[in-house]
Amino acid sequence: MDGFAYTVVSSILHDRNAVERIFSSFEPLLSGLGGSRIEMDKGVPAIPPPFFFILTGGTEGSVLEYLSRLPHPPSGKPFPLVLLAHTHHNSLPAALEIAARARQDGGSALVIQIHSIDDAMARDEILEAAGLMHAIASMRESRIGAVGEASNWLVASSQSAAAISSSWGSRLESIPIDDLKKAIVALRKPGQDSKDGDSGTLGEQSSLFIKHACCTKEPALEDVRKSDIVYRALKNIVAERKLDALTLRCFDILGFDGSTGCFALSQLADEGIDAGCEGDIPSILGLRWMRLLSGKPGWMANPSEIWTGQEGGKGKVLLAHCTVPRSLLTKYGIRSHFESGLGVAVAGSFAPGPVTLLRIGGVGLDKAWLAEGFLTECPSDEGLCRTQAIIEMENADLEKLLESPLGNHLVMGVGHWGKLARRYLALEDIAEV
Numbered sequence: 290m291d292g293f294a295y296t297v298v299s300s301i302l303h304d305r306n307a308v309e310r311i312f313s314s315f316e317p318l319l320s321g322l323g324g325s326r327i328e329m330d331k332g333v334p335a336i337p338p339p340f341f342f343i344l345t346g347g348t349e350g351s352v353l354e355y356l357s358r359l360p361h362p363p364s365g366k367p368f369p370l371v372l373l374a375h376t377h378h379n380s381l382p383a384a385l386e387i388a389a390r391a392r393q394d395g396g397s398a399l400v401i402q403i404h405s406i407d408d409a410m411a412r413d414e415i416l417e418a419a420g421l422m423h424a425i426a427s428m429r430e431s432r433i434g435a436v437g438e439a440s441n442w443l444v445a446s447s448q449s450a451a452a453i454s455s456s457w458g459s460r461l462e463s464i465p466i467d468d469l470k471k472a473i474v475a476l477r478k479p480g481q482d483s484k485d486g487d488s489g490t491l492g493e494q495s496s497l498f499i500k501h502a503c504c505t506k507e508p509a510l511e512d513v514r515k516s517d518i519v520y521r522a523l524k525n526i527v528a529e530r531k532l533d534a535l536t537l538r539c540f541d542i543l544g545f546d547g548s549t550g551c552f553a554l555s556q557l558a559d560e561g562i563d564a565g566c567e568g569d570i571p572s573i574l575g576l577r578w579m580r581l582l583s584g585k586p587g588w589m590a591n592p593s594e595i596w597t598g599q600e601g602g603k604g605k606v607l608l609a610h611c612t613v614p615r616s617l618l619t620k621y622g623i624r625s626h627f628e629s630g631l632g633v634a635v636a637g638s639f640a641p642g643p644v645t646l647l648r649i650g651g652v653g654l655d656k657a658w659l660a661e662g663f664l665t666e667c668p669s670d671e672g673l674c675r676t677q678a679i680i681e682m683e684n685a686d687l688e689k690l691l692e693s694p695l696g697n698h699l700v701m702g703v704g705h706w707g708k709l710a711r712r713y714l715a716l717e718d719i720a721e722v
Contacts, residue, residue, distance in 0.1 A: 291416075291423040292323035295340040295373070300347035311344055311378065318406045319373075322415050329355055336360060337426045340371040340418070341387070346379025349386050362429070364458040367396030369425060369716040371418045374402045397716045421713055424581040429458030431577055434530055436523070437466030437538025439568035445696045446569045448654050456654040456719060457574055462530060466541050472522035473546070492517050494556050499623065501615075507625035508633045515548035516633040523553050527562055534563035536573035549632030551612035558586040558614035565589050566612065567698075571649040575700035579647065582709055586614040587700045593673050597687050604687045605665075606646075608701060609674040613637045617703060618676075627674045636675035638667040644680060645706040650695025657714055658695055658722050660686035661707045693722045 299308045319326075319342070327339055329351065338359060341352055362368065370391050374384040381402055388398035399418055403411040439447035450461035491499075491510075495517035499505070519542060527535065535557070539550040554564035563580055565573040572589045579587030590608035597604040611626050611634035621637035641664055648658045662682030670677060678701070714721055 291419040292325060293340055293371075293415075293419040293422065294327050295319060295324050295342050296327050296329050297342045297344050298329065298348040298351055299344040302345075302347065308344060312342070314406055315342070315375065315403065318403070318412070319415075322412060323419065324415075336362070337368045337422055338370065340373055340415075341384075342373045343380045343384045343387070344375075344378065346383045348383050349390070352387050353390065362458065363460075364429065364454050364456070365395075366455075366458065366717065367391065367394060368429075369396065369422065370398040371422060372398055372400045373415070374400060376402070376404055397718065399716070417709065417712070421709065421716065424578075424713060425458075425717065427581050428578065431459040431533040432462060432531055433459055433573055433577065434462050434464050434526065434532040434535040435568060435570065435573075436464045436469050436526065436535055437541055437568050438463075439570060440538060440540055443567055443569055443697065445650065446571050446698070448570045448652065452652065452654045453570070453574065457578075457717070459574070459577070461570070462532070464526060464530065464535075466538050469519075469522055469526065469537075469542070470545055472525060473518055473542075473548075476518045476521055492521060494520065495552065498552060498556070498615075501621075502623045503620045504622040506622065507630070508623055512548070512625075512631075512633050513552070513623070515546065516550075516552040519548055519550050520553035520556050523550070523557060523564075527557070532562065534565075534573055534577045536565040536568050536570065538568040539566050543626070543629050543631060547631045549611075549626045549629075549634060551626060551632070551634045554612045555615055555635050559616045563587075565698075566610070569696075569698055571654060571696055572698040572700060574654065575647050575649050578649070578710075578713075579645075579700050579702040579706070582706045582713070583645075583702045583704055585703055586617065587702045588613050588617060588676075589698050589700055590676070590678070591674065591697060592690070592699055593677075595687055595691065597691075598684050600684065602684050603681055604684045606662075606680050606682065606687060606690075606699075607668070607673075607677065608680065608699065609670075609677045610698075611635065611674045611676065613676045621676075624675045634675045636669070638676075639664055639678055639703075641665055642703065643705045645702045645704065645710070646680065646682070646699050647702070647710065648690075648695045648699050655718075656695055656720050656722050657710075658690060658693070659707055659710050659714075660690075661705045662686075689722060695722065
Protein backbone atom coordinates (compact mmCIF):
# COMPACT_ATOMS: atom_id res chain seq x y z
CA MET A 290 0.00 0.00 0.00
CA ASP A 291 1.37 3.43 -1.00
CA GLY A 292 1.23 5.95 1.80
CA PHE A 293 0.22 9.54 1.20
CA ALA A 294 0.38 12.92 2.89
CA TYR A 295 -2.74 15.00 3.36
CA THR A 296 -3.59 18.40 4.74
CA VAL A 297 -6.89 19.65 6.16
CA VAL A 298 -8.16 22.90 4.65
CA SER A 299 -10.82 24.94 6.42
CA SER A 300 -12.33 28.42 6.27
CA ILE A 301 -10.95 31.13 8.54
CA LEU A 302 -14.45 31.26 10.04
CA HIS A 303 -13.70 28.01 11.85
CA ASP A 304 -11.31 28.02 14.81
CA ARG A 305 -8.95 25.16 15.59
CA ASN A 306 -11.36 23.44 17.96
CA ALA A 307 -14.15 23.50 15.39
CA VAL A 308 -11.83 22.14 12.71
CA GLU A 309 -10.71 19.23 14.87
CA ARG A 310 -14.27 18.47 15.94
CA ILE A 311 -15.48 18.22 12.33
CA PHE A 312 -12.45 16.28 11.14
CA SER A 313 -12.14 13.86 14.05
CA SER A 314 -14.54 11.31 12.58
CA PHE A 315 -12.54 11.11 9.32
CA GLU A 316 -9.03 10.87 10.79
CA PRO A 317 -9.16 7.11 11.55
CA LEU A 318 -10.19 6.39 7.94
CA LEU A 319 -7.29 8.34 6.43
CA SER A 320 -4.64 7.13 8.87
CA GLY A 321 -5.85 3.56 8.40
CA LEU A 322 -5.22 3.90 4.67
CA GLY A 323 -1.64 5.05 5.23
CA GLY A 324 -2.31 8.80 5.33
CA SER A 325 -0.02 11.16 7.26
CA ARG A 326 -1.36 14.58 8.16
CA ILE A 327 0.79 17.64 7.48
CA GLU A 328 0.15 21.33 8.02
CA MET A 329 -0.15 23.96 5.27
CA ASP A 330 2.79 26.02 6.48
CA LYS A 331 4.24 29.08 4.76
CA GLY A 332 7.39 27.39 3.49
CA VAL A 333 8.06 25.94 0.05
CA PRO A 334 5.68 22.98 -0.41
CA ALA A 335 6.95 19.56 -1.35
CA ILE A 336 6.40 17.80 -4.66
CA PRO A 337 4.06 16.04 -5.06
CA PRO A 338 1.53 18.16 -3.17
CA PRO A 339 -0.47 16.46 -0.42
CA PHE A 340 -4.05 15.31 -0.77
CA PHE A 341 -6.33 18.18 0.24
CA PHE A 342 -9.12 17.28 2.66
CA ILE A 343 -11.59 20.09 1.98
CA LEU A 344 -13.22 20.45 5.38
CA THR A 345 -15.40 23.48 4.57
CA GLY A 346 -16.35 25.90 1.85
CA GLY A 347 -14.45 29.14 1.48
CA THR A 348 -11.14 27.29 1.13
CA GLU A 349 -10.53 27.76 -2.58
CA GLY A 350 -8.15 30.69 -2.15
CA SER A 351 -6.08 28.89 0.50
CA VAL A 352 -5.47 25.93 -1.79
CA LEU A 353 -4.55 28.16 -4.74
CA GLU A 354 -2.14 30.15 -2.57
CA TYR A 355 -0.47 26.93 -1.47
CA LEU A 356 -0.19 25.73 -5.06
CA SER A 357 1.32 29.05 -6.17
CA ARG A 358 4.34 28.29 -3.97
CA LEU A 359 5.06 24.93 -5.59
CA PRO A 360 8.31 24.69 -7.58
CA HIS A 361 7.70 24.97 -11.32
CA PRO A 362 7.80 21.43 -12.76
CA PRO A 363 10.35 20.83 -15.56
CA SER A 364 7.59 19.39 -17.75
CA GLY A 365 5.47 22.52 -17.34
CA LYS A 366 2.55 20.33 -16.24
CA PRO A 367 1.12 21.11 -12.81
CA PHE A 368 1.04 18.05 -10.58
CA PRO A 369 -2.44 16.45 -10.41
CA LEU A 370 -4.49 17.29 -7.32
CA VAL A 371 -6.41 14.89 -5.11
CA LEU A 372 -9.32 16.63 -3.38
CA LEU A 373 -11.14 14.77 -0.61
CA ALA A 374 -14.65 16.04 0.15
CA HIS A 375 -17.32 15.03 2.65
CA THR A 376 -21.07 15.65 2.68
CA HIS A 377 -21.39 18.74 4.89
CA HIS A 378 -20.10 22.32 5.38
CA ASN A 379 -19.97 23.03 1.60
CA SER A 380 -17.02 20.68 1.23
CA LEU A 381 -17.99 19.23 -2.17
CA PRO A 382 -18.84 22.60 -3.80
CA ALA A 383 -15.42 23.95 -2.81
CA ALA A 384 -13.66 20.83 -4.11
CA LEU A 385 -15.44 21.10 -7.47
CA GLU A 386 -14.48 24.77 -7.80
CA ILE A 387 -10.83 24.00 -7.06
CA ALA A 388 -10.84 21.11 -9.54
CA ALA A 389 -12.29 23.36 -12.25
CA ARG A 390 -9.59 25.97 -11.65
CA ALA A 391 -6.87 23.31 -11.78
CA ARG A 392 -8.07 22.30 -15.23
CA GLN A 393 -8.26 25.93 -16.37
CA ASP A 394 -4.61 26.27 -15.35
CA GLY A 395 -3.58 23.28 -17.47
CA GLY A 396 -3.60 20.73 -14.68
CA SER A 397 -5.93 18.00 -13.51
CA ALA A 398 -7.68 16.86 -10.36
CA LEU A 399 -9.42 13.90 -8.77
CA VAL A 400 -12.41 14.63 -6.52
CA ILE A 401 -13.21 11.83 -4.07
CA GLN A 402 -16.30 12.23 -1.89
CA ILE A 403 -16.37 10.40 1.44
CA HIS A 404 -19.99 9.69 2.38
CA SER A 405 -19.13 8.10 5.73
CA ILE A 406 -16.20 6.58 7.56
CA ASP A 407 -17.47 3.18 6.36
CA ASP A 408 -17.57 4.22 2.69
CA ALA A 409 -15.90 1.25 0.97
CA MET A 410 -15.92 2.91 -2.46
CA ALA A 411 -14.17 5.99 -1.10
CA ARG A 412 -11.58 3.78 0.59
CA ASP A 413 -10.82 2.06 -2.72
CA GLU A 414 -10.66 5.37 -4.58
CA ILE A 415 -8.26 6.87 -2.03
CA LEU A 416 -5.98 3.84 -2.23
CA GLU A 417 -6.07 3.97 -6.03
CA ALA A 418 -5.32 7.70 -5.96
CA ALA A 419 -2.33 7.08 -3.67
CA GLY A 420 -0.99 4.52 -6.14
CA LEU A 421 -1.56 6.85 -9.09
CA MET A 422 0.17 9.79 -7.43
CA HIS A 423 3.10 7.58 -6.48
CA ALA A 424 3.37 6.35 -10.09
CA ILE A 425 3.16 9.87 -11.55
CA ALA A 426 5.70 11.26 -9.08
CA SER A 427 8.09 8.36 -9.72
CA MET A 428 7.77 8.72 -13.49
CA ARG A 429 8.47 12.45 -13.24
CA GLU A 430 11.56 11.73 -11.15
CA SER A 431 12.88 8.93 -13.39
CA ARG A 432 16.30 9.15 -15.01
CA ILE A 433 16.43 7.15 -18.23
CA GLY A 434 19.66 6.41 -20.05
CA ALA A 435 19.84 5.97 -23.83
CA VAL A 436 23.02 3.96 -24.40
CA GLY A 437 23.51 4.73 -28.06
CA GLU A 438 20.90 6.10 -30.44
CA ALA A 439 17.79 4.26 -31.57
CA SER A 440 18.46 1.52 -34.12
CA ASN A 441 18.26 2.75 -37.71
CA TRP A 442 15.05 0.83 -38.43
CA LEU A 443 13.12 2.45 -35.56
CA VAL A 444 12.11 5.43 -37.65
CA ALA A 445 9.13 6.31 -35.39
CA SER A 446 10.78 5.57 -32.04
CA SER A 447 13.63 8.04 -31.50
CA GLN A 448 11.82 10.95 -29.83
CA SER A 449 13.73 13.75 -28.12
CA ALA A 450 14.52 14.34 -24.47
CA ALA A 451 12.24 17.39 -24.65
CA ALA A 452 9.31 15.22 -25.74
CA ILE A 453 9.87 12.84 -22.83
CA SER A 454 10.08 15.70 -20.35
CA SER A 455 7.01 17.56 -21.59
CA SER A 456 4.68 14.53 -21.75
CA TRP A 457 5.96 12.22 -19.00
CA GLY A 458 8.26 14.42 -16.92
CA SER A 459 11.19 11.98 -17.07
CA ARG A 460 14.76 12.96 -17.82
CA LEU A 461 16.55 11.32 -20.75
CA GLU A 462 20.33 11.13 -20.61
CA SER A 463 22.20 10.30 -23.82
CA ILE A 464 25.18 8.00 -23.28
CA PRO A 465 27.53 7.32 -26.23
CA ILE A 466 27.69 3.66 -27.19
CA ASP A 467 31.47 4.03 -27.14
CA ASP A 468 31.27 4.54 -23.36
CA LEU A 469 29.83 1.05 -23.06
CA LYS A 470 32.39 -0.43 -25.44
CA LYS A 471 35.24 1.08 -23.41
CA ALA A 472 33.72 -0.30 -20.22
CA ILE A 473 33.48 -3.76 -21.79
CA VAL A 474 37.12 -3.67 -22.88
CA ALA A 475 38.20 -2.56 -19.40
CA LEU A 476 36.33 -5.41 -17.73
CA ARG A 477 38.01 -7.95 -19.98
CA LYS A 478 41.40 -7.08 -18.49
CA PRO A 479 42.33 -9.37 -15.58
CA GLY A 480 41.94 -7.76 -12.17
CA GLN A 481 39.57 -5.01 -13.29
CA ASP A 482 36.67 -6.34 -11.22
CA SER A 483 37.89 -7.86 -7.97
CA LYS A 484 34.38 -8.82 -6.85
CA ASP A 485 33.47 -10.92 -9.87
CA GLY A 486 36.98 -11.82 -10.97
CA ASP A 487 38.55 -11.31 -14.39
CA SER A 488 37.00 -11.86 -17.79
CA GLY A 489 37.56 -15.60 -17.52
CA THR A 490 35.35 -15.93 -14.46
CA LEU A 491 31.56 -15.93 -14.46
CA GLY A 492 29.86 -13.53 -12.08
CA GLU A 493 27.29 -14.71 -9.57
CA GLN A 494 24.26 -13.69 -11.62
CA SER A 495 25.40 -15.32 -14.85
CA SER A 496 26.28 -18.50 -12.94
CA LEU A 497 22.73 -18.57 -11.57
CA PHE A 498 21.45 -17.87 -15.09
CA ILE A 499 23.10 -21.10 -16.28
CA LYS A 500 22.13 -23.07 -13.18
CA HIS A 501 18.41 -22.30 -13.38
CA ALA A 502 18.04 -22.76 -17.16
CA CYS A 503 16.11 -25.83 -18.27
CA CYS A 504 18.44 -26.24 -21.24
CA THR A 505 21.26 -24.64 -23.21
CA LYS A 506 21.33 -25.10 -26.96
CA GLU A 507 23.69 -23.00 -29.13
CA PRO A 508 25.74 -20.76 -26.77
CA ALA A 509 29.11 -21.87 -25.43
CA LEU A 510 30.39 -20.87 -22.00
CA GLU A 511 32.45 -18.11 -23.61
CA ASP A 512 29.26 -16.56 -24.98
CA VAL A 513 27.84 -16.39 -21.46
CA ARG A 514 31.11 -14.84 -20.23
CA LYS A 515 30.79 -12.12 -22.85
CA SER A 516 27.17 -11.47 -21.87
CA ASP A 517 28.22 -11.31 -18.22
CA ILE A 518 30.71 -8.55 -19.05
CA VAL A 519 28.04 -6.57 -20.91
CA TYR A 520 25.81 -6.87 -17.83
CA ARG A 521 28.53 -5.71 -15.46
CA ALA A 522 29.47 -2.81 -17.73
CA LEU A 523 25.85 -1.65 -17.98
CA LYS A 524 25.37 -2.04 -14.24
CA ASN A 525 28.36 0.21 -13.64
CA ILE A 526 26.88 2.83 -15.98
CA VAL A 527 23.56 2.62 -14.13
CA ALA A 528 25.33 3.21 -10.81
CA GLU A 529 27.51 6.05 -12.11
CA ARG A 530 24.62 7.87 -13.80
CA LYS A 531 22.03 7.04 -11.12
CA LEU A 532 19.63 5.64 -13.72
CA ASP A 533 16.20 4.15 -13.11
CA ALA A 534 15.96 2.70 -16.62
CA LEU A 535 17.95 2.36 -19.82
CA THR A 536 17.55 1.47 -23.47
CA LEU A 537 20.46 -0.05 -25.37
CA ARG A 538 21.42 0.11 -29.04
CA CYS A 539 22.14 -3.58 -28.67
CA PHE A 540 22.93 -4.55 -32.26
CA ASP A 541 26.08 -2.41 -32.09
CA ILE A 542 27.38 -4.75 -29.39
CA LEU A 543 26.85 -7.68 -31.74
CA GLY A 544 28.98 -5.96 -34.36
CA PHE A 545 31.58 -5.00 -31.76
CA ASP A 546 32.52 -8.46 -30.49
CA GLY A 547 29.66 -10.85 -31.20
CA SER A 548 28.15 -10.50 -27.75
CA THR A 549 24.53 -9.67 -26.96
CA GLY A 550 22.73 -7.58 -24.37
CA CYS A 551 19.86 -10.03 -23.87
CA PHE A 552 21.08 -11.48 -20.56
CA ALA A 553 22.14 -8.05 -19.28
CA LEU A 554 18.75 -6.46 -19.97
CA SER A 555 16.91 -9.42 -18.46
CA GLN A 556 19.00 -9.32 -15.30
CA LEU A 557 18.83 -5.54 -14.87
CA ALA A 558 15.03 -5.62 -15.19
CA ASP A 559 14.84 -8.23 -12.45
CA GLU A 560 17.05 -6.01 -10.28
CA GLY A 561 14.59 -3.11 -10.64
CA ILE A 562 16.26 -1.25 -13.53
CA ASP A 563 13.87 -1.20 -16.48
CA ALA A 564 15.87 -2.16 -19.56
CA GLY A 565 14.85 -2.06 -23.21
CA CYS A 566 16.31 -2.99 -26.57
CA GLU A 567 17.37 -1.24 -29.76
CA GLY A 568 17.47 2.27 -28.28
CA ASP A 569 13.65 2.39 -28.50
CA ILE A 570 12.51 5.50 -26.59
CA PRO A 571 8.73 4.88 -26.39
CA SER A 572 9.30 1.30 -25.27
CA ILE A 573 11.59 2.16 -22.37
CA LEU A 574 8.97 4.68 -21.24
CA GLY A 575 6.38 1.91 -21.52
CA LEU A 576 8.52 -0.49 -19.51
CA ARG A 577 9.03 2.10 -16.80
CA TRP A 578 5.32 2.95 -16.77
CA MET A 579 4.30 -0.70 -16.52
CA ARG A 580 6.52 -1.25 -13.49
CA LEU A 581 5.12 1.84 -11.75
CA LEU A 582 1.55 0.71 -12.43
CA SER A 583 1.94 -2.96 -11.58
CA GLY A 584 4.98 -3.23 -9.34
CA LYS A 585 6.51 -5.77 -11.75
CA PRO A 586 8.78 -5.48 -14.80
CA GLY A 587 7.24 -5.48 -18.25
CA TRP A 588 8.23 -7.38 -21.37
CA MET A 589 9.10 -5.55 -24.60
CA ALA A 590 8.35 -7.57 -27.73
CA ASN A 591 7.61 -7.51 -31.44
CA PRO A 592 4.02 -8.11 -32.58
CA SER A 593 4.97 -10.83 -35.05
CA GLU A 594 1.50 -11.90 -36.19
CA ILE A 595 -2.06 -10.68 -35.65
CA TRP A 596 -5.22 -12.71 -36.23
CA THR A 597 -8.44 -10.72 -36.29
CA GLY A 598 -11.62 -12.64 -35.61
CA GLN A 599 -15.20 -11.85 -36.50
CA GLU A 600 -16.53 -8.38 -35.79
CA GLY A 601 -17.38 -8.03 -32.12
CA GLY A 602 -15.39 -11.13 -31.26
CA LYS A 603 -11.86 -11.90 -30.19
CA GLY A 604 -8.59 -12.15 -32.04
CA LYS A 605 -4.98 -12.93 -31.15
CA VAL A 606 -1.51 -11.41 -31.33
CA LEU A 607 1.78 -13.31 -31.28
CA LEU A 608 4.59 -11.50 -29.46
CA ALA A 609 8.25 -12.44 -29.67
CA HIS A 610 11.63 -11.12 -28.48
CA CYS A 611 15.02 -12.45 -27.41
CA THR A 612 15.11 -11.04 -23.90
CA VAL A 613 12.61 -11.01 -21.04
CA PRO A 614 12.76 -10.47 -17.26
CA ARG A 615 13.15 -14.02 -15.97
CA SER A 616 11.04 -13.28 -12.88
CA LEU A 617 8.01 -13.28 -15.21
CA LEU A 618 8.69 -16.80 -16.49
CA THR A 619 7.83 -20.32 -15.40
CA LYS A 620 10.95 -21.68 -17.14
CA TYR A 621 13.57 -20.62 -19.66
CA GLY A 622 16.31 -22.00 -21.86
CA ILE A 623 19.53 -20.39 -23.07
CA ARG A 624 19.58 -19.88 -26.84
CA SER A 625 21.48 -17.81 -29.38
CA HIS A 626 20.19 -14.42 -30.54
CA PHE A 627 17.62 -15.13 -33.28
CA GLU A 628 18.56 -12.63 -36.02
CA SER A 629 22.32 -13.13 -35.80
CA GLY A 630 22.69 -16.65 -34.44
CA LEU A 631 25.32 -15.23 -32.08
CA GLY A 632 25.69 -14.74 -28.36
CA VAL A 633 23.08 -15.43 -25.72
CA ALA A 634 19.30 -14.98 -25.68
CA VAL A 635 16.50 -16.03 -23.34
CA ALA A 636 13.83 -18.47 -24.56
CA GLY A 637 11.17 -18.30 -21.87
CA SER A 638 7.64 -19.47 -21.11
CA PHE A 639 4.97 -17.51 -19.23
CA ALA A 640 2.14 -18.89 -17.16
CA PRO A 641 -1.29 -18.45 -18.80
CA GLY A 642 -3.25 -15.55 -17.38
CA PRO A 643 -4.43 -11.95 -17.72
CA VAL A 644 -2.07 -9.41 -19.26
CA THR A 645 -2.05 -5.78 -20.34
CA LEU A 646 -0.45 -4.54 -23.56
CA LEU A 647 0.56 -0.96 -24.21
CA ARG A 648 2.42 1.24 -26.66
CA ILE A 649 3.40 4.90 -26.25
CA GLY A 650 4.02 7.05 -29.33
CA GLY A 651 3.55 10.22 -31.32
CA VAL A 652 6.13 12.92 -32.02
CA GLY A 653 5.51 14.37 -28.56
CA LEU A 654 5.02 10.98 -26.87
CA ASP A 655 1.55 12.20 -25.98
CA LYS A 656 -0.40 9.20 -27.31
CA ALA A 657 -0.88 5.67 -26.02
CA TRP A 658 -2.56 2.43 -27.09
CA LEU A 659 -3.83 0.15 -24.32
CA ALA A 660 -5.53 -3.24 -24.29
CA GLU A 661 -6.16 -6.08 -21.88
CA GLY A 662 -6.05 -9.71 -22.91
CA PHE A 663 -5.32 -13.26 -21.82
CA LEU A 664 -2.03 -15.05 -22.46
CA THR A 665 -2.97 -18.51 -23.71
CA GLU A 666 0.23 -20.22 -24.84
CA CYS A 667 3.96 -19.85 -25.47
CA PRO A 668 5.00 -21.42 -28.79
CA SER A 669 8.58 -22.10 -29.90
CA ASP A 670 8.68 -21.19 -33.58
CA GLU A 671 12.28 -21.36 -34.85
CA GLY A 672 11.50 -18.56 -37.30
CA LEU A 673 10.93 -15.98 -34.55
CA CYS A 674 12.73 -14.40 -31.60
CA ARG A 675 13.26 -16.84 -28.77
CA THR A 676 10.61 -15.91 -26.17
CA GLN A 677 7.10 -16.08 -27.65
CA ALA A 678 3.56 -15.61 -26.34
CA ILE A 679 0.08 -15.62 -27.86
CA ILE A 680 -2.39 -13.14 -26.39
CA GLU A 681 -6.15 -13.44 -26.94
CA MET A 682 -7.89 -10.05 -26.90
CA GLU A 683 -10.79 -8.03 -28.22
CA ASN A 684 -10.92 -7.68 -31.97
CA ALA A 685 -11.57 -3.95 -31.65
CA ASP A 686 -8.27 -3.45 -29.81
CA LEU A 687 -6.34 -5.30 -32.50
CA GLU A 688 -8.04 -3.28 -35.22
CA LYS A 689 -6.92 -0.06 -33.49
CA LEU A 690 -3.39 -1.42 -33.37
CA LEU A 691 -3.45 -2.09 -37.11
CA GLU A 692 -5.30 1.07 -38.15
CA SER A 693 -3.49 3.60 -35.93
CA PRO A 694 -0.11 2.08 -35.04
CA LEU A 695 2.25 4.06 -32.81
CA GLY A 696 5.28 1.96 -33.72
CA ASN A 697 6.71 -1.53 -33.61
CA HIS A 698 7.40 -2.84 -30.11
CA LEU A 699 4.68 -3.44 -27.55
CA VAL A 700 5.08 -3.74 -23.78
CA MET A 701 3.30 -6.53 -21.93
CA GLY A 702 2.58 -6.50 -18.21
CA VAL A 703 1.26 -9.37 -16.12
CA GLY A 704 -2.26 -8.67 -14.83
CA HIS A 705 -5.03 -6.33 -15.90
CA TRP A 706 -3.98 -2.69 -15.44
CA GLY A 707 -6.10 -0.95 -18.07
CA LYS A 708 -8.35 0.97 -15.68
CA LEU A 709 -5.47 2.35 -13.65
CA ALA A 710 -3.47 3.15 -16.79
CA ARG A 711 -6.39 5.08 -18.32
CA ARG A 712 -6.82 7.16 -15.17
CA TYR A 713 -3.10 7.94 -15.32
CA LEU A 714 -3.39 9.03 -18.97
CA ALA A 715 -6.36 11.28 -18.18
CA LEU A 716 -4.54 12.97 -15.30
CA GLU A 717 -1.42 13.56 -17.40
CA ASP A 718 -3.34 14.67 -20.53
CA ILE A 719 -2.02 11.85 -22.73
CA ALA A 720 -4.48 10.71 -25.40
CA GLU A 721 -5.50 7.08 -25.83
CA VAL A 722 -5.76 6.06 -29.49
